[in-house]
Amino acid sequence: MSNGNKEVLTGHQVVANAMKQVEPDVVAAYPITPQSEIVQYFSQYVADGEVDSEVIRVESEHSAMSACVGSAAAGARTMTATASQGLALMMEIVYIAASMRTPIVMTVANRALSGPINIHCDHSDSMAARDSGVIQLYGEDAQEAYEFTLMAQKLAESEDVLLPVMVTLDGFTLTHTAQVAELLPDEAVSDFVGEYDARHPLLDVDNPTTQGPFDMPDYYFEHKLQQVEAMENVPERFLEVQDKFNDVAGSDYDGLFETYRMDDADYAIVLLGSTAGTAKVVVDELRDEGKKVGLLKPWLFRPFPAEGIKDALIDKEAVAVLDRSLSFGSSGPLYLEISSALSEEKSKPRLYNYTYGLGGRDIKEDQIADVFEDLEDPDLESKMRYIGARQ
Amino acid sequence: MASLKTLAKREEKERKFESGHSLCSGCGLSIAVRTILNSTEGSVVASNATGCLEVATTRFPTSAWNIPWIHNAFENAAATISGAEAAYRSLKRKGKIDKETNFVAFAGDGGTYDIGLQSLSGALERGHNFTYVTLDNGAYMNTGIQRSSATPKGASTTTAPAGKETYGKERKRKNLTEIVAAHEIPYVGQASISNLTDLSDKADKAIHTDGPAFLNVLSTCQLGWRIPPKDAIKVAGKGVDTCWWPLYEVDDGEYNITYEPKEKLPVEEWLKPQKRFAALFKAGNQEAVEEIQADVDEDWEKLKKKST
Numbered sequence: 001m002s003n004g005n006k007e008v009l010t011g012h013q014v015v016a017n018a019m020k021q022v023e024p025d026v027v028a029a030y031p032i033t034p035q036s037e038i039v040q041y042f043s044q045y046v047a048d049g050e051v052d053s054e055v056i057r058v059e060s061e062h063s064a065m066s067a068c069v070g071s072a073a074a075g076a077r078t079m080t081a082t083a084s085q086g087l088a089l090m091m092e093i094v095y096i097a098a099s100m101r102t103p104i105v106m107t108v109a110n111r112a113l114s115g116p117i118n119i120h121c122d123h124s125d126s127m128a129a130r131d132s133g134v135i136q137l138y139g140e141d142a143q144e145a146y147e148f149t150l151m152a153q154k155l156a157e158s159e160d161v162l163l164p165v166m167v168t169l170d171g172f173t174l175t176h177t178a179q180v181a182e183l184l185p186d187e188a189v190s191d192f193v194g195e196y197d198a199r200h201p202l203l204d205v206d207n208p209t210t211q212g213p214f215d216m217p218d219y220y221f222e223h224k225l226q227q228v229e230a231m232e233n234v235p236e237r238f239l240e241v242q243d244k245f246n247d248v249a250g251s252d253y254d255g256l257f258e259t260y261r262m263d264d265a266d267y268a269i270v271l272l273g274s275t276a277g278t279a280k281v282v283v284d285e286l287r288d289e290g291k292k293v294g295l296l297k298p299w300l301f302r303p304f305p306a307e308g309i310k311d312a313l314i315d316k317e318a319v320a321v322l323d324r325s326l327s328f329g330s331s332g333p334l335y336l337e338i339s340s341a342l343s344e345e346k347s348k349p350r351l352y353n354y355t356y357g358l359g360g361r362d363i364k365e366d367q368i369a370d371v372f373e374d375l376e377d378p379d380l381e382s383k384m385r386y387i388g389a390r391q
Numbered sequence: 392m393a394s395l396k397t398l399a400k401r402e403e404k405e406r407k408f409e410s411g412h413s414l415c416s417g418c419g420l421s422i423a424v425r426t427i428l429n430s431t432e433g434s435v436v437a438s439n440a441t442g443c444l445e446v447a448t449t450r451f452p453t454s455a456w457n458i459p460w461i462h463n464a465f466e467n468a469a470a471t472i473s474g475a476e477a478a479y480r481s482l483k484r485k486g487k488i489d490k491e492t493n494f495v496a497f498a499g500d501g502g503t504y505d506i507g508l509q510s511l512s513g514a515l516e517r518g519h520n521f522t523y524v525t526l527d528n529g530a531y532m533n534t535g536i537q538r539s540s541a542t543p544k545g546a547s548t549t550t551a552p553a554g555k556e557t558y559g560k561e562r563k564r565k566n567l568t569e570i571v572a573a574h575e576i577p578y579v580g581q582a583s584i585s586n587l588t589d590l591s592d593k594a595d596k597a598i599h600t601d602g603p604a605f606l607n608v609l610s611t612c613q614l615g616w617r618i619p620p621k622d623a624i625k626v627a628g629k630g631v632d633t634c635w636w637p638l639y640e641v642d643d644g645e646y647n648i649t650y651e652p653k654e655k656l657p658v659e660e661w662l663k664p665q666k667r668f669a670a671l672f673k674a675g676n677q678e679a680v681e682e683i684q685a686d687v688d689e690d691w692e693k694l695k696k697k698s699t
Contacts, residue, residue, distance in 0.1 A: 025481040028474060054481040056473060059513030066467035066510065070438065070474025073461055075488075076481055078474075096463055202459045203479055205434040205492055212462035213449035223451075 009181045011174035014142045015081070015107050015167075016041030018149035020051045021189035022105075025076035028056035028067035032086040033119045034171035035109040039081055061086035065093035065104075072102035073211050075201025077153070080104065083171055084111035084125045091129065097164045098133025099227060100212055103156035103196075104164040106134075107149065110273065110324075111171040112359040120360020121171040123272060124325040127333045133227050134164040135234055136302040138272040140258075142179040145169040147251065148299070150184075151241045153193045158237040161230050162199075170274040172360065184249055192248045231303045238300060256305035257298040259312055261287060265294030267375040268313060268349075270338055271322040272298060275356070275363055282368040293372050301334075306341035313342065316349040318375035322387070324357045331384065352380065356387035363387060393591050398429040405457075407435065412448040412455040417620025419584040419610030419627065420444045420526050424497065426587050427524060427606070430594035433493050434458065436475055440468035440498035440507060443533040443612075444526065466506040468496040469514035469523055476519045493598050494521035500541035501531040504567050515574040515603045522597040522604045525567065528612040536615040540565040543635075544683055546667045548615070553670035558679055563686055571605045572641045578604040579641040580649075584611065585628035589638050589649055596642070609636045617666030629661040634691040635683075639698065646697040655691070658684045 009017070015038045019027065029039045045051045056071075058064045064080050072078040082090060087108055097104055113124040126136060137152060139145035145167060152165035169175060184192075200209050215223060235256055242253035258276075261283050262268060269279055276297040286293045296312055298305065313319050321339075323332025330336065335353040342348045354371060356363045367387050374380055393401075407428040414421050420443060428435060436459040439445045445462045448455035463471040476494045483489070498507055503525040511523060530548050531537040538551040538560055547559035568581045578600040580593035590608060597604035609630055611623040618626050630636035631650065635658055638650040659680065662668040671680050 025485070026474065026477050028477070052481075052485065054477040056477050056517065058470060058473075059509060059516075063467060063470035063473075063510050063513055066463055066470035067474030067477065069463050070461065070471035070476075071478040072474075074436075074475040074478035074482075076478035078478070092464060093467065100463075202436060202461055202475055203482065203488055203492065205436065205459060205490055208457055208459045210449050210454035210456050210460045213451045213454060214446050214462075215451045219451045 005185070006180060006182045008178045009142060010176060010178050011109070011142045011145055011169050012037035012176070013041060014146040014181045014183070015149055015169070016045065017183055018146050019079055020045045021184070021186050022077070022079070022150065022153050022193050023051050024053050024079040026054045026056065026068070026071040026078045027080065028058050028064045028071065028078070029080050029082070030058050030061045030064045030086060032061070032083050034111055034175045035081045035083040035086070035107065037175070038107060038109070061090040062093060065090035065097060068104045069093060069097050069100060069102050072097070072104050073100060073202045075198035075203050077196045078102070078104050079106065081107035081109070083109040084113055087125045087129060088113060091132065094129055094132045094134060094164070096212070099223070101162040101230065102164060103162050105149065105152045105156055106164060106166050108166050108168045109171040109175045110168050118359040119171070121173055122324045122358045122360070126166060126168045127325040129166065130302055130333060133231070134166045134302065135300070136166045136168065137299055138301055139167065139169045139174070140274055140276045140297060142169070142174060142181045145174060146181055146183065147245065147249065150189060150192060151245050154241045154244070155234070155238055157196055158233070159199070160233045161237050163230055163234070168273065173274045188248050192245060234303050235300070235305060256300040256308055257296060257312070260295040260297070262294035262296060262312060264292055266292040266317040267372055268294045268296055268316050268319045269322060269368065269371060270296045270298070270319060270334065272301065272324065272334060275322065275324070278363065278365060279368050282365050282372070285365070286369065286372055291372065304337045306337065309338065310341040310345070313338070313349060314345055318350040318352065320352045320354055320371045320375055322354045322356050322371070326355060326358070350380070352382060352385070354385045354387050361388055392588070393430060393595065395587060398426060398591060401429045401432065407458045409455045409457060413450070414443065414447040415613055415620065417611065417613040417623040418443070419528060419612065419623055422584045423524070423526055423590065423608045423610050426590050427495070427594040428458070430591040431493060431598045433491060433598070435493045435495050435598070437461070438463065438468045438472040438475065438496045440502035441465035442499040442502055444497055444499070446533060465502055467510045468498040468502060468507060469511040472496040472521050473514040473517060473519045476521050494519070495598065496521060496523045498523070498525060499532070500525060500527040500529060501539045504541045504565050505539050512574065515571065515576050515605070518602055520602055522606065524606045524608060526608055526610040528610045528615060529564070530612070530615050532612045532615045541567065544686070545662065545671045545679055547670055548667070558670035558673070558676045559667070568607045575644065576603040576605065577601065577643055580605070581607045581637065581639055583609040583627050583631050583636055583638060585624050585631055586638060586650055593640060593649070596640070615667065618664060622664065626664050629656065629664065632656045633658045633661040633687065635661050635687050637691060637694055639694060646694070648694065648698045658687050
């Protein structure tokens with residue numbers, strides 16, 4: 001980045017900083033590990049007069065998202081942050097927020113869903129929201145979490161999108177660890193996000209609107225199709241937002257997913273979030289040994305960039321999809337997407353599903369190397385494998 | 392203090408709530424809503440919990456509301472309006488809007504006493520500048536007359552019906568007005584659709600109070616109460632005149648009884664016209680009626696003590 005400021009910061013700090021720089025009109029949030037410190041840092045910025053926002057310290061996550069819907073419908077730029085049980089509790093209203101086309105930006109510090117209760121990372125919380133109608137962006141490190149939080153604001157407010165955007169970062173792995181991150185100057189962020197003008201704000205008392213009315217079977221279906229259409233507009237708008245962001249930040253975002261040493265790879269791993277960092281190290285090591293391996297990491301999970309990912313994987317020998325959540329009685333959520341993306345193709349890679357990292361279980365370099373080794377076996381049985389679990 | 396004539400004139404000038412909705416004849420909800428909205432000349436932004444009022448007034452693409460109105464879900468009318476109110480404060484401070492606006496949340500007893508109690512309590516404690524109105528008809532009427540914690544002792548509902556072994560709900564209802572008063576907010580009022588000037592005065596005070604205000608309004612349901620639609624006002628009035636539903640306010644912590652019946656009627660006068668209480672008058676249930684009377688007497692005496 002050209003004019004940035006390199007610092008050693010935690011995931012909490014970079015997200016709070018992004019929120020400060022966006023300067024939302026309203027933040028409504030409730031504490032939960034491992035999200036709490038994001039809102040704590042932000043609240044301190046407010047207390048010190050560094051940002052002009054109303055913070056609603058609600059009595060539950062259900063009320064957090066409910067207040068966000070009220071605020072965003074009112075015409076205010078609105079943000080929240082949560083994790084795990086908090087997201088589960090607000091889920092009813094996450095669906096409503098999407099259907100009411102409220103451009104709320106929410107951080108999810110990924111944490112396993114109960115039970116058993118566990119405060120550590122997996123993706124079961126955000127995956128439970130994958131059919132809610134919110135856009136989902138998965139960050140690999142503090143830098144991406146910071147940049148996606150900024151980009152999310154523009155994406156959410158795009159006129160033919162107007163949907164909530166969930167930006168996830170792995171709980172503890174990213175939220176609680178200090179990493180080198182490069183922050184933009186405040187003015188650059190202000191210029192990038194610009195002013196928000198809601199189209200039909202509830203607070204326009206001279207032009208009263210009825211928001212959230214009751215649909216019978218004669219209209220419900222069409223209203224859902226409007227959400228479908230909005231979701232379909234996301235990829236193009238996200239690319240435009242990336243272009244604009246690159247201009248400001250000097251970054252080089254140019255897609256809906258990241259590929260790492262994929263061009264001539266025979267074997268590929270697909271996964272989301274912070275484990276990509278470990279996987280890249282493994283890819284480099286195996287490449288040094290002459291193995292043709294690569295990594296694909298979706299940034300955007302909803303809407304799922306199926307077409308592009310299909311093109312990136314189609315010529316591979318074998319692909320392992322590593323899911324950090326379960327869909328009991330079925331395959332992992334990410335695997336299902338990849339499998340669906342490739343389903344129409346006659347000639348396609350062998351495809352395998354692994355589950356890893358549930359409830360914060362570590363995944364190490366040798367375990368990822370083992371996956372690449374598995375892929376080399378042309379007779380490898382197709383079944384779910386659980387990395388590092390005692391069975 | 393606005394007379395009924397003034398309220399009617401205001402409505403003629405600006406119809407905040409239109410006719411043509413599909414609420415039942417004799418429904419107390421529209422009576423309460425119109426009275427409350429006409430009690431202020433200022434603009435009002437409303438949130439509405441899921442329930443009869445929401446369903447019957449906003450069937451897409453129609454709306455009975457000529458004011459900004461938002462429905463989010465069942466249990467969160469208070470949290471939703473608190474978001475809108477916070478947005479208003481923020482945008483006003485930043486100079487992005489300039490008009491003065493009032494905020495009112497409407498919800499039924501199910502949406503308040505039960506599923507929405509936490510959302511209400513949180514919004515009251517946070518001190519948002521809004522008025523929360525509970526339209527209390529004593530059961531989940533929209534879903535088919537199921538028991539709520541506002542259902543009166545002795546009432547038969549579809550989920551706590553009268554039968555061979557019981558006359559219906561055997562527990563006394565929750566005293567929500569006192570629960571809200573315990574939040575020590577600036578204004579709390581208990582009102583009824585039978586006493587419209589009293590309701591209007593309280594709405595006026597509540598809406599123009601700085602900070603959170605609350606109104607608990609007794610509202611009829613002809614289906615749930617099993618009364619003729621034409622008797623709605625009369626029957627609600629019996630609730631007031633028996634002191635089963637006293638009209639009072641807690642204004643900055645000070646209790647005032649705003650209407651004292653000339654003659655406190657026996658509670659049977661409230662119970663008998665409503666068929667939901669019919670089982671109370673069958674052989675063997677006299678004791679329950681006496682218990683209800685004893686509860687009313689005790690609560691009334693307590694309230695009188697607080698108001699002196």
